[in-house]
Amino acid sequence: MQNLNAIPDLVLVNGTVLTVDGSNSVAEAVGVTAGLITAIGSTNDVLSLRGPKTKVIDLEGRTLIPGLIDPHVHLADHGTSMVMAVDVRDLYRDITSVTHMVDRVRDRVKTTAEGTWLYGFGSPLADRRMAEKRLPTRSELDAVAPKHPVVLTFGAHVFIANSVALNLAKITKDTPDPEGGEIQRDPETGELTGKLLERAQLLVRAAIGPEIPVAYSVKTDYHHLKAGITFASQSALSRGVTSVHDMVMTNVAIRAYQELAEEDALPLRTSLLIRIIESPIKPESLLNLGFYSGFGNSMLRLGGVKMSIDGGITGKAAAFYDPYLPDEHDPAHEHECYCGIIRIPTEELESTVDAYHRAGHRVCVHAIGDRAADMALAAFDAAITAHPRDDHRHRIEHFGNWALTPERIEKARRLGIVPVPNLSFMHSIMPPVRSFIGTDRLKGAFGLKTMLDAGLRVITGSDGPGFFPTDPLRDIGIATSRRTLEGDAVEPQEAISAVQALRMMTIDAAWSGFEEDEKGSIELGKLADFAILERNPLETAFEDIGSIEVDATLINGKFVFQRAGAEMAARA
Ligand SMILES: [Zn+2]
CATH class of the missing domain: 3.20.20.140 (Metal-dependent hydrolases)
Structure with missing residues (x-):
């Protein structure tokens, strides 16, 4: 056993502890004192350090690893968008068509005062997965939101704005593309499609209010x-x-x-x-x-x-030497040598x-x-x-x-x-x-x-x-x-x-993060941040590692997440 001669206030025992130390050593138990790891070893050895107030958690064979990073x-931007915006994401979710997205905007319009900015939060490259094989258009958004400025984001690099939003941003079909951005126009008619790439998004952000901070587009x-x-x-x-x-x-x-x-x-x-x-x-x-x-x-x-x-791959705006391939889903870039955007x-x-x-x-x-x-x-x-x-x-x-x-x-x-x-x-x-x-x-x-x-x-x-x-x-x-x-x-x-x-x-x-001395492995003196897994990822088929359940997460030796139904009883 390694220990720092401290009485632990928490011990976690009977597990497989993947320490991720220099030799990837494996233990059975850890002891925690005041948020720091103070003992690592066998269950019996770590239990022997117990004091009268030590809490004991029986891992019952679970695997304990350092907290993941x-x-x-x-997080702040996406989390805020997830809470506040109209959710039109499809990846890992249920949206399958542009019609479905537009319906969600229509629903939000009904409960939102006229003139109020509406934001939609979509997944990157949704156009490739939607039934229609495209993103919503300016005119589809106009039809459901004639009096609300609407902007939908599809990844960090693409905005789709409706006419009210474009007007407020003072973008017309004659507005030149800003440096490092693109205001997309229909190649045949020259009309605005509503799609804004990279730095063209800043025009809309400025319209939302230069003094108003934004997360993506959300006020x-x-x-x-x-x-x-x-x-x-x-x-x-x-x-x-x-x-x-x-x-x-x-x-x-x-x-x-x-x-x-x-x-x-x-x-x-x-x-x-x-x-x-x-x-x-x-x-x-x-x-x-x-x-x-x-x-x-x-x-x-x-x-x-x-x-x-450069731009994002999800906005087809990453900057390459060679052009993007001809792309039937992107008529605006079909006939030119398009190599992405340097921002x-x-x-x-x-x-x-x-x-x-x-x-x-x-x-x-x-x-x-x-x-x-x-x-x-x-x-x-x-x-x-x-x-x-x-x-x-x-x-x-x-x-x-x-x-x-x-x-x-x-x-x-x-x-x-x-x-x-x-x-x-x-x-x-x-x-x-x-x-x-x-x-x-x-x-x-x-x-x-x-x-x-x-x-x-x-x-x-x-x-x-x-x-x-x-x-x-x-x-x-x-x-x-x-x-x-x-x-x-x-x-x-x-x-x-x-x-x-x-x-x-x-x-x-x-x-x-310059933090390897304080976390990232289970070693004496490091922060007691752990994930407790239902099974050992090193003994799981590669294809199944992603579906391993996390039964609990600890920060500073405190339980900050416990999976319902997988609670571990503490005993004194
Ligand atoms: Zn990023």
Whole structure:
């Protein structure tokens, strides 16, 4: 037994404890004192440390693992949208047609005062799955909402606005496309379709009110954000998640987090990655404040800054060198050489990365297409070469989803860049992505094994919880089985072992937040954050790991989730 000579206030015994320590050792029991792990060993040894007030939980053979960590979520934004917006999501849900979506908007119109903004929250690439094989149009929304401004989002990169919303945003068919965005028009008539991509969305956001903070499109205040964070956290907790890195883009979200933390009501440990371009938070504001990454405490801290070079794959706006394939579902881009959208010009990117790198921040850059990945690597190369800094742990969000070449992998390794691919994408949206970027660009996609073998420390984030649920167990299942929702295996040679995948979602994710000394494994002195699973993921068929039930989740040694029907009795 290892122990810190403390009398535990809680012991969890008779389990399989996957410690995820340096040698992946397995124990039977743990002891917790004042929220920290103070004993690890056999059931008998840990029980022998008991004092008169020690609570004993019998795991009855369950598996106890470190609390899971999702290092790329949009929890505040999506949670608030899930609570407040008209839900027109189809992935993992029941919507199957545009008609169905429009009906939901019509229902909300009936109960909403004229002139009030209405928001709909849909799933990325819904057009490929709906019966009509398209998204709703401006005119369909006009028909059910002639007097309400309506904007529907389908992933972070696409808005569909009705005429009232376009009028308020002063967008006409003659409005030029903003730099880094697109106002889509019907290729035949030149009329607005209502679809707005990337920076064109900012015109609508500005119409909602420049002074009004927004989560995606939803008009929000502190109370909404707090409710959204709390709501979205509950489903994460039910999947064993105890920590997230949340991409936030408003002062309101940051304030909401701080209020929750102060009230002792923050459900998950949260590291904030603050968006500083295309955000109400100005690029210079964090630099002016002087805080650098790591500021805060184990519940809430500043994890770094975030910016997005190109558009999203789900908006078909990721920036590639080669054009997207001809696409019958996208007539507006059918007849041109369309390669996606660059949202941050090279100069702005390089100066921002450099300034934050020098100021001691960790910089997370979203780059999806190959062209954007090269821009990100070049910007990091320039900053790191000019101002070498050890252990910066800069990240490229979505690196490794595709467009992996030996040159890019070697450059990332040399620069010490952390790739953050998204197994949720591989699982959920491969058929449409394959149809518009083609199979060549998908060779070696989500190349976990290749990146690990090359010496990169890889982590993976869900980009949820709104579009893809925040569910690291599902992602461990995908990393090992390589299965999509449709049941196909994607680049099966890139499968990694279950223990590698478990490390990715625990200790490696903790490391990516500079928090590996305080969490991510079950070792003495670390935070007592655990997920208790009904069975052992290392002894489960890969395809079934995602459906393992989480029976309980603990943060600071306290039960914060218990599955109904699977409660574990405590005895003194
Ligand atoms: Zn994201």
